[in-house]
Amino acid sequence: MSKRIIEQNAEHLIFELSDKNRRSSSLAPDVDISAVCENLPEFALRKDNLELPQVAELQVVRHYTRLSQKNFSIDTHFYPLGSCTMKYNPRACNTLAQLPGLSGRHPMAHASMSQGVMACLFDLQNMLMEATGMKQVSLTPMAGAQGEFAGVAMIRAYHEHNNDTQRSEIIVPDAAHGTNPATAVMCGYKVKEIPTNEQGDIDIEALEKIIGPQTAGIMLTNPSTLGVFERKIKLIADMIHKAGGLLYYDGANLNAILGKVKPGDMGFDVIHMNLHKTFSTPHGGGGPGAGPLGVSERLQPFLPVPMVAYDGQTYRWVTEKEQPLSIGHLSAWMGNISILLRAYIYALLLGREGMERVADYATLNANYLLKRLADAGFEIAFPERRASHEFILTLRKEAKQLGTNAMDFAKRLLDYGYHAPTTYFPLLVPECFLIEPTETESRDDLDAFVEAMIKIRDEAEQLPDLLKNAPFELPVKRLDDVKAARELDLNYYYQD
Amino acid sequence: MPYIPHTPDEVTEMLGTIGVDSIDELFDEIPQELHTHLADDSTSAIPAGQSEMAVQRLLTERAMLDGTPVCFAGGGAYEHHIPAAVWEIATRGEFYSAYTPYQAEASQGTLQVVYEFQSMIASLTGMDVSNASLYDGASGLAEAVLMSVRANRKAKSKRILMPRNVSPVYRQVVETIVKNQGITLELIDFESTKGTIDLDQLKRQSEPFAALIIPQPNYFGHLENVHQLTDWAHEQGGLVIAQVNPIALALLEAPGNWGKNGADITVGEGQPLGIPLSSGGAYIGFIACKQKLVRQLPGRIVGRTIDLDGKAGFTLTLQAREQHIRRSKATSNICTNQGLMATAATLYLSFLGADGLQKVAAACVANTQTLISKLESVPSVEFPFVKNVFHEFVISLDVNIDKVLEALAEEDIVGGINISPDFGENLLLICVTETKTEDELDFFTETLARALSRLRSSEETNNGEIQS
Numbered sequence: 001m002s003k004r005i006i007e008q009n010a011e012h013l014i015f016e017l018s019d020k021n022r023r024s025s026s027l028a029p030d031v032d033i034s035a036v037c038e039n040l041p042e043f044a045l046r047k048d049n050l051e052l053p054q055v056a057e058l059q060v061v062r063h064y065t066r067l068s069q070k071n072f073s074i075d076t077h078f079y080p081l082g083s084c085t086m087k088y089n090p091r092a093c094n095t096l097a098q099l100p101g102l103s104g105r106h107p108m109a110h111a112s113m114s115q116g117v118m119a120c121l122f123d124l125q126n127m128l129m130e131a132t133g134m135k136q137v138s139l140t141p142m143a144g145a146q147g148e149f150a151g152v153a154m155i156r157a158y159h160e161h162n163n164d165t166q167r168s169e170i171i172v173p174d175a176a177h178g179t180n181p182a183t184a185v186m187c188g189y190k191v192k193e194i195p196t197n198e199q200g201d202i203d204i205e206a207l208e209k210i211i212g213p214q215t216a217g218i219m220l221t222n223p224s225t226l227g228v229f230e231r232k233i234k235l236i237a238d239m240i241h242k243a244g245g246l247l248y249y250d251g252a253n254l255n256a257i258l259g260k261v262k263p264g265d266m267g268f269d270v271i272h273m274n275l276h277k278t279f280s281t282p283h284g285g286g287g288p289g290a291g292p293l294g295v296s297e298r299l300q301p302f303l304p305v306p307m308v309a310y311d312g313q314t315y316r317w318v319t320e321k322e323q324p325l326s327i328g329h330l331s332a333w334m335g336n337i338s339i340l341l342r343a344y345i346y347a348l349l350l351g352r353e354g355m356e357r358v359a360d361y362a363t364l365n366a367n368y369l370l371k372r373l374a375d376a377g378f379e380i381a382f383p384e385r386r387a388s389h390e391f392i393l394t395l396r397k398e399a400k401q402l403g404t405n406a407m408d409f410a411k412r413l414l415d416y417g418y419h420a421p422t423t424y425f426p427l428l429v430p431e432c433f434l435i436e437p438t439e440t441e442s443r444d445d446l447d448a449f450v451e452a453m454i455k456i457r458d459e460a461e462q463l464p465d466l467l468k469n470a471p472f473e474l475p476v477k478r479l480d481d482v483k484a485a486r487e488l489d490l491n492y493y494y495q496d
Numbered sequence: 497m498p499y500i501p502h503t504p505d506e507v508t509e510m511l512g513t514i515g516v517d518s519i520d521e522l523f524d525e526i527p528q529e530l531h532t533h534l535a536d537d538s539t540s541a542i543p544a545g546q547s548e549m550a551v552q553r554l555l556t557e558r559a560m561l562d563g564t565p566v567c568f569a570g571g572g573a574y575e576h577h578i579p580a581a582v583w584e585i586a587t588r589g590e591f592y593s594a595y596t597p598y599q600a601e602a603s604q605g606t607l608q609v610v611y612e613f614q615s616m617i618a619s620l621t622g623m624d625v626s627n628a629s630l631y632d633g634a635s636g637l638a639e640a641v642l643m644s645v646r647a648n649r650k651a652k653s654k655r656i657l658m659p660r661n662v663s664p665v666y667r668q669v670v671e672t673i674v675k676n677q678g679i680t681l682e683l684i685d686f687e688s689t690k691g692t693i694d695l696d697q698l699k700r701q702s703e704p705f706a707a708l709i710i711p712q713p714n715y716f717g718h719l720e721n722v723h724q725l726t727d728w729a730h731e732q733g734g735l736v737i738a739q740v741n742p743i744a745l746a747l748l749e750a751p752g753n754w755g756k757n758g759a760d761i762t763v764g765e766g767q768p769l770g771i772p773l774s775s776g777g778a779y780i781g782f783i784a785c786k787q788k789l790v791r792q793l794p795g796r797i798v799g800r801t802i803d804l805d806g807k808a809g810f811t812l813t814l815q816a817r818e819q820h821i822r823r824s825k826a827t828s829n830i831c832t833n834q835g836l837m838a839t840a841a842t843l844y845l846s847f848l849g850a851d852g853l854q855k856v857a858a859a860c861v862a863n864t865q866t867l868i869s870k871l872e873s874v875p876s877v878e879f880p881f882v883k884n885v886f887h888e889f890v891i892s893l894d895v896n897i898d899k900v901l902e903a904l905a906e907e908d909i910v911g912g913i914n915i916s917p918d919f920g921e922n923l924l925l926i927c928v929t930e931t932k933t934e935d936e937l938d939f940f941t942e943t944l945a946r947a948l949s950r951l952r953s954s955e956e957t958n959n960g961e962i963q964s
Binding site: 006010011013014015018020022023027028029030031032033036037039040041043044045046047048049050051052053054055057060061063064065067068069070071072073074075076077079081084086087088089090092094096097098099100101102103104105106107108109110112113114115116117119120126127129130131133142143144145146148149153156177178179181182183184185186187188191228229231233234257258259260261262265266276280282283284285286287288289290304327328329330331332333334335336337338339341345347348349350351352353354355356357360361363364367368371372385386410411414419420422425439440441442443469471474475476477478479480481483484485487488489490491492493494 | 543720
């Protein structure tokens with residue numbers, strides 16, 4: 001391979017470029033530091049010198065530009081990371097969200113100076129309500145996990161409000177995202193896991209056995225993390241509701257059904273959406289996300305504040321004064337507004353046809369890629385099922401016969417310039433790849449990915465060690481994770 | 497079709513490969529009664545798609561509606577100059593459109609940035625280790641509270657001492673996040689003439705507690721005697737959670753050096769480090785701690801290690817604490833950090849350096865003192881607390897604060913934050929950063945004075961009418 005995948009040269013740490021005698025340029029104000037400090041109380045002042053890198057502007061620009069070139073990203077590489085919806089983040093969303101009136105607004109600016117941003121947020125609330133079939137939306141959760149937390153906290157608040165306090169359990173499928181059980185515990189609940197059957201559906205008999213007066217609710221993703229639609233969802237909803245529990249929808253996979261199925265119609269009482277997935281806001285190397293909530297009528301009074309209301313003339317903030325049963329505030333203001341604006345802009349650009357098209361083409365791409373890989377001889381985890389926007393391939397045969405596991409395939413894919421699919425999740429499928437191509441990839445790119453997979457399998461047959469030692473074309477080879485955890489080096493300035 | 501690359505021929509061929517006639521057929525496992533067609537619903541609240549040009553026009557109109565007023569509000573969100581290069585670099589596609597660095601070899605850029613971020617935060621706070629960031633300062637404080645209860649097993653207590661001069665909305669957020677875990681927040685008063693934590697009331701605490709929170713500067717902008725407070729809490733067997741402003745730390749003592757042994761956990765809002773105000777988010781929380789508490793930290797952590805050839809590299813580490821491994825036994829349900837904001841903050845600190853950051857902090861203090869002395873000459877403006885402040889202070893007025901803020905808004909000024917609902921009648925919290933010019937300080941002072949005299953005379957007229 002001669003093609004350079006990403007920048008490979010080692011880059012110094014910014015601290016190693018520093019000289020304490022170098023002075024910053026026009027970026028800092030001109031002020032006499034020691035004269036100012038004389039006016040501050042002695043006890044409060046810093047005694048030791050502050051250590052931060054002193055590097056000139058151009059050298060900082062080069063350093064971080066070079067670091068950026070060591071990343072895979074959607075803008076540079078196909079990134080079929082299952083469950084993460086790595087689709088194109090339109091540039092217009094970024095540019096327009098940074099308009100001065102929007103990016104410079106202080107959160108406590110007077111309402112008369114806030115009608116523009118409030119109009120955007122109000123419209124977004126309505127569009128999300130419509131797209132999900134829920135009764136009301138609160139935009140404030142700052143990530144999917146915080147949306148989950150708020151949703152389960154609302155389920156708890158609802159039961160407590162009804163003096164229904166014996167409910168102590170949340171049911172979670174064994175294939176669920178790790179955030180689901182972690183969230184239930186944060187809200188003071190015990191977690192009950194239920195198994196999945198061979199078809200990827202929830203085991204209804206097992207569910208029946210654990211539902212009871214102690215059931216506070218169930219957390220589900222649909223399509224599930226197995227990449228298939230839970231067909232008995234209405235039955236499950238009826239069973240849970242009959243027992244007095246509520247249904248929580250993890251919106252991680254909303255991209256699969258946007259405009260096609262509304263979670264509200266499936267019987268869910270509360271949902272969170274990952275705007276950094278379905279509404280294409282940037283993943284930013286791991287955040288910020290945005291995890292708005294939608295609720296059915298019965299959970300409306302418990303929504304977190306603030307929200308935006310409109311009386312036909314003026315927009316205003318809805319606070320705990322109007323929403324006294326609210327579970328409260330989740331952030332100092334109203335969550336990740338700069339991200340919410342990007343989602344709003346994306347929603348305007350797509351419109352209702354564009355939203356339905358998201359699910360159409362995400363599903364088309366996934367089923368096409370599944371078929372091509374199946375035809376090439378790869379084993380599909382649920383071959384009898386339609387793929388949703390993603391699907392699972394199991395490399396157990398390759399692992400057994402060739403000794404090359406899913407991790408080896410993943411690492412070798414990097415050498416070919418493909419970000420690896422999600423590996424080893426969900427845990428119940430051995431040696432799995434969870435593959436999500438998204439709607440924004442072209443057929444040519446999907447075909448090229450299939451070719452790469454075939455080539456890698458050929459390599460596995462002929463040169464298994466090649467896979468075991470991959471990657472070769474990246475800035476580093478496989479890293480020593482054990483050393484990383486045992487001999488912690490987390491801070492340049494503090495070496496134990 | 498926006499963002500869909502497929503040609504009609506390609507779609508036909510792809511459907512042929514799959515062996516179906518239409519895209520709709522791919523949804524045939526979904527029960528019929530659940531099907532809907534958003535695209536056909538012309539009554540929908542979702543409008544038809546618009547061109548980029550039309551959307552740009554709408555957004556520009558709305559942005560202009562909110563304008564670019566002169567801002568004197570703080571309270572946890574601070575206007576600072578952001579070097580142009582910060583967001584030019586942070587929004588490069590390779591940072592902007594990458595995901596959490598699960599595949600370390602393909603994410604060395606993001607991972608090294610986070611390692612540098614952690615090092616800078618640790619240096620600023622005087623702590624040994626930092627994580628990769630949290631959502632924001634308020635939820636970060638909640639995570640610090642949960643962490644202190646996990647870490648301080650000796651105290652066998654779920655009580656947290658929470659001073660009333662911590663931001664009221666921060667206190668609400670902490671309450672929302674920790675209340676279902678049996679943790680109680682004990683409110684500690686401040687001295688009514690000083691605005692700082694009431695040490696005498698604190699010393700009357702006899703029950704054990706997991707941690708004391710110390711804000712520096714506190715919500716009123718005042719500087720606490722952090723050394724006394726830290727030592728007292730440690731003598732009682734409590735941990736110390738420092739809640740700090742990262743720009744202030746350029747001049748103020750790092751929490752790691754508070755008292756004899758230093759604070760145990762430090763949290764704060766990182767927004768001042770190059771993140772735009774943008775109505776309150778997306779911001780970035782930071783959390784740092786002593787080495788011995790590192791396994792109790794929530795969220796992502798990046799470590800430096802070596803690869804198969806012995807070459808240095810970076811990777812996510814201590815993942816055994818996290819939800820995707822430990823599920824219901826994780827230290828937190830947190831999945832993402834605020835990666836893009838951490839990148840911007842790292843860039844900001846690199847561009848300014850120690851010297852530049854100290855100058856920004858010093859200019860904030862100098863401008864604040866200038867405005868205080870200008871306001872001292874305005875009739876009826878009073879200062880309820882002492883003036884040992886960083887870049888915020890409280891004034892008390894003899895008229896309704898909402899009306900004052902409205903009058904200032906008419907002159908295109910964001911005049912501060914009305915803290916009366918939480919702290920008593922007619923109190924206004926004002927913030928001055930390095931962005932303000934002498935002219936703007938004069939403009940604020942004159943506009944406020946004018947508004948006060950106008951409001952006072954109209955109140956007198958109204959009162960006169962009521963009496964007659």
